[in-house]
Amino acid sequence: MRVAVVGLGWAGRSIWLPRLREHAAYDVVALVDPDAAARAELAAALDGQAPVGLFDDPDALRRAEVDLAVVAVPNHLHSFVAARLLNVGVPVFLEKPVCLSTAEADTLAAAELAGGAMLLAGSASRFRADTRALYDLAGLLGEIRHVDVSWVRARGVPDAGGWFTQRSLAGGGALVDLGWHLLDAVAPFVGTDGFVQAVGTVSSDFVANAAWGAAWRHEDAAQSRAGGDVEDTVRAFLVAGSGVSVSLRASWASHQALDATVIRVEGSAGTAELRCTFGFSPNRHPASTLTWTKDGVDSAVDVVTEPIGAEYRRQLDELPALLADAGQRGRAVAQARSTIAAIERVYDSARPRNHAIPAARVAF
Template identity: 65%
Template structure:
């Protein structure tokens, strides 16, 4: 008896995420066959070892591809995904799905034109510890406040990376880490509109070589730093209030004065709180094990959390994609969610933009 048909995948983009996250997991997974890779770099294409290696997505034949995994630089996510969707190729696009509300609308139109579905890539909700948090949060009664932070000690992308160029990245730590944090809000609150948004950003570490991410390897053929300064934020802080009066505090930092990289999510409800401390992503300077605590009436109780290998959430996400691909009700869902997220992120950036303000040194206000 044969199992379900394998999903024929084209991997579009062979940068760090394509090479280190998606390609090995797609090769290892029993439900997928990598039939093509797409990247403008001939060396990267050759190293991938796929049956077909193309420089442009226009060469992909929709009849031979069941899914395109798009892992190109941020500014190309929506344009590449829209081209594929318009051709009728289903797309799984890495976060951030889009860089503006206009791009989200373009993706929605491309879904309709090609009749294909767009699926979004943000792995936070697939983590075992986050799922444990969601289970506990379901018993907290009405949620009043959510506090989310992902703060790295050292984690600024390399100076030669598109990540630190606003023109290609669209933003810094808020788009990179903050997208994952926002993705954890939706399972807690459902589709959410924000009435009030206030944000602040800073760039104290983005051009400090000692604060670079130490776990990333450059893509084949990547050039050394050319001396150009990064022009995105390394830290973003925000406070948002939903149309139902729930407050959300958020901090995303590529670098800080902390000793290790920690992700923290606290959910406050009418019947108690739940607090998770762990480390998202692939950093080697991480919290040793996730810790989840429920507190009620002054009594804190630890909640068991399964331990899993670093990056297991990405494999778990691949486990669920075939069913999502086969579900006609998924069309438009990911685009609508991405539209909400980028609208909130855009409002945070807009709020922070009157930043011709002069920073005040500590103690400057004291006689």
């Protein structure tokens, strides 16, 4: 499969490009970024190992030459760039957040229909071995009633002072970043009717201090700029159309010692709890644990603890089959619309300390 990587920031360089290059199913034929220095740096790193086109604009990509575009540009450009590619018939694999408003979701749906190409979305949390074990265990829980889900970092504000902490460019803070992963992870438990109620609070106790930056993303994080106008923590309560309730917390930083992700699913016939750490931070619990509780008895369930980032490789394993499945058309947009609608509700409820997500339109 001939692939173009659009966006050569941290996600494009660190997550997708190396995995695409080592995967037998993919041939990286194009790199796209408006920054000439970023293009030149990667071209030098490739050292002529494969002929790769270097472009400053995704409009240079053609369906006859590219089978898939992996789009990993800054958040405010996600739907804008993806829609342009879809409109000319180039299939797109889009990093989260897929969109920053329900209006952008509608634009993506129209582009997918107009160009006849399929949109697939990054969904790392569902491709983890431990979350898949949790999904399998859910069949023993009876009717699902409630899910507690959290991803709390010890120190992990991304790119403090950069675009990631500017609402006009990122669309939001920890809710849009970590919260999108969490809402995606719980989607199999809550059904397809979306969320009908959502309230939440947000706070920004750590964004202004560079000491709380994600040093694992940038070695010089402690010397980076601090500040921003987004939240570093969100606490929310949501109710799905199916009646399942969800308690959610996402935090870029906290006073706990290690980064941790917890998903606890309560059913009419039992409870299951997964403890692990999503993401790439090395400041994590060493192993995933999965527990099934019924009638007062806790039972440990065998679960694989994979190398960090294995879920991204697994997504690439499954992408070709998804692209070949006509039944996948429209599913990514539908899920994204449900997710961003819930996020909008939470932000709206958090006013006046927080503002609604802007529908940014900035040229690539």
